[in-house]
Amino acid sequence: MKEHFLYAKGIHKRFGAVQALKGVDFEVACGEVVGLVGDNGAGKSTLMKILSGALLPDQGEIYIQGEKAHISSPQDARRYGIEMVYQDLALAENLDVPGNIFLGREVQYRLKGLGTRVLNRKYMERKTKELLSSLRIQIPSLRQRVRTMSGGQRQAVAIARTLLAQAKLVIMDEPTAALGVAEVEKVLDLIRRLKEHGVAVVFITHRLPHIFAVCDRIVVLRSGERVGERKTSETTMEEITQLIVGSKTDAVSGTVQDQ
Amino acid sequence: MSTGREGLAFLKRLVVERTATGVLLVLLAIILVTGIVNPRFFSGYNLQTLSRQVVIFGLLSIGETFVIVTGGIDLSLGSLTALLNVLAAWFMTHGFGVAGAVLATLAIAACFGMWHGFFVTKLKVPAFIITLGTFAAAKGLAAVITRGWPISGLPAGFSNLWEGMVAKVIPIPVVLFLLVALLxxxxxxxxxxxxxxxxxxxxxxxxxRFGIRINRVRMAAYVVSALSAGVVALLIAARLNQGNPTVGTFYEMYAIAGVVIGGASLFGGEGSVIGGILGASIISVLWNALVLLRVSSYWHEVTVGAIIVVAVTVDVLRRLRGQTVP
Structure with missing residues (x-):
């Protein structure tokens, strides 16, 4: 078996009267693409928020590359190489592509004694071009403000950011939710690119065909428990749907609709 | 037909997108029309007067730009100018010396900026409210300190800061302004x-989320804004040779109008120093033109008010249009 990049053991999380996670185990190998599925309220997002440092678990341990990890903030998670691409993308839409990719880690000229940090735009643009081309992303003009770009292009910018951070695990919450067919294909392609770069990906979505298109393995949550795990090559959408809803009779189509 | 349409598209670009070039063309047009109607506009004396006026509004617009770019607003600049002007005069007439008075004035300005920044960042008070508080309080404080009378008798030579010339033609405040603008x-x-x-x-x-220290970044913007009022207060002290609690009325409006005319968005994230200066120049030139055209000064405020409404409406429309882009 491949070495786990991340292994979370017995994760519990309670919100008031609701037990959101009831002792869930979760693991991702290096360069593995894992689909995380489950109905609304199954605990997918809660689990991912815990892994990315946005929430603290009530109980449970997280190991990263075999060592116990202490993740209590998104900064901590980032130090371990875990990056989250948010559903709402969270880009500064008034900035251009390099501005967003390097936001918060701008490359500066070394000017000693000037007392100010000057942007090295040329370097950042060149590096942005490299990143985008290594992901085979085409964006006509880097100087374009993100506001003027399509949903898929924005997604690409958000993903390129994680590559710059040399992330080892990228968590994507519904990256294909708001996209058209052609754009979805591009984002799925980006996930394959990340895998090629040895980056592990956790991909949350309601759309099973997207999961089957890119994931190596599928983990199913239901009511805060892990109810199943399948290799994508050894399962069907029907079986996964049954796991998600917990009964055979409800499994009508391969896609679980948003309620 | 097609050239007409292109012309229309060009105009639309100028008005709607308000690029620096567009604002510059509007400015040149106003200058040209005023100059044709009243050739005295181009007299050396008028140009010097005008350039000094641009300095006052331009400096405040630069300060305001820093705040507006962050999505905030600073309504205190005019009142703060009055208070700091009075304080500068008080310091100079109470043994601080010119250098000491300048430093003390700017330090107090910075404190006001931190005060605003603290409320906006830590207490989540809308910038509009906390700076409106200073707008009211600073003006009152200025009158309290002077008991309503100007403080005069500033050190001889301080007025050079306003009256002085570099190379005999360029006013010192203009040179100072250009340096600040460049920085x-x-x-x-x-x-x-x-x-x-x-x-x-x-x-x-x-x-x-990306780890930017957002509070520190925004705090500093309010400090820059307040400092611009400090510098203007010192220039006005040099101009009047006194500290006068009645100066600065409506200056925050002119500053904000300049910034918005120059292409900044009151929603934040847009704006530039050059745009702000061009916008402030338009306000100043219009003001000057209205004087030269013998329009009653009461109409000046009406004009500026109308300009603000138009500029902000254009900003809102542009924003709405931007949202429909896929």
Whole structure:
């Protein structure tokens, strides 16, 4: 078996009267693409928020590359190489592509004694071009403000950011939710690119065909428990749907609709 | 037919997108028309008067730009100018010396900026409210300190800061202004902090998630804004040779109008130092033109009010249009 990049053991999380996670185990190998599925309220997002440092678990341990990890903030998670691409993308839409990719880690000229940090735009643009081309992303003009770009292009910018951070695990919450067919294909392609770069990906979505298109393995949550795990090559959408809803009779189509 | 349509598209670009070039063309048009109607506009004396006026509004617009880019607003600049003007005069007439008075004035200005920044960042009070508080309080405080009378008898030679000339033709305040403008343009456009100001104004939550110290970044913007009032207060002290609690009335409006005319968005994330200066120049030239055309001064405020409404409406329309883009 491949070495786990991340292994979370017995994760519990309670919100008031609701037990959101009831002792869930979760693991991702290096360069593995894992689909995380489950109905609304199954605990997918809660689990991912815990892994990315946005929430603290009530109980449970997280190991990263075999060592116990202490993740209590998104900064901590980032130090371990875990990056989250948010559903709402969270880009500064008034900035251009390099501005967003390097936001918060701008490359500066070394000017000693000037007392100010000057942007090295040329370097950042060149590096942005490299990143985008290594992901085979085409964006006509880097100087374009993100506001003027399509949903898929924005997604690409958000993903390129994680590559710059040399992330080892990228968590994507519904990256294909708001996209058209052609754009979805591009984002799925980006996930394959990340895998090629040895980056592990956790991909949350309601759309099973997207999961089957890119994931190596599928983990199913239901009511805060892990109810199943399948290799994508050894399962069907029907079986996964049954796991998600917990009964055979409800499994009508391969896609679980948003309620 | 097609040239007509292109012309229309060109006009639309100028008005709707308000690029620096567009604002510059509007400015040149106003200058040209005023100059044709009243050739005295181009007299050396008028140009010097005008350029000094541009300095006052331009400096405040530069300060205001830093705040507006972050999505905030500073309504205190006019009142703060009055208070700091009075304080500068008080310091100079109470044994601080010119240098001491200048430093003390700017230090107090910075404190006001931190005060605003503290409320906006830590207490989450809307910038509009906390700076409106200073707008009211600073003006009152200025009158309290002087008991309503100007403080005169400033050190001889201080008025050189306003009256003096470099190379016999360029007023000292203009040179000072150009230096400040160059520095501000560099900071906003080419430094990490400048980039973070735009980021914070574009998407505060994203900036926070990406590890930018959003409170520190915004706090500093309010300090820059208040400092611009400090510098203007000193220039006005040199111009009047006194500290006068009645100066600065409506200056915050002119500053904000200049910034918005220059292409900044009151929603944050947009704006430039050059735009702000061009906008402030338009306000100043219009003001000057109305004087030369013998329009009653009461109409000046009406004009500026109308300009603000138009500029902000254009900004809102542009924003709405931007949202429909896929």
């Amino acid at each position: 501000a343009h560099f900071v906003l456009g080419y430094t990490v902090w400048g980039q973070h100001l735009y980021a914070v104004g574009g998407n505060l939550e994203a900036a926070r």
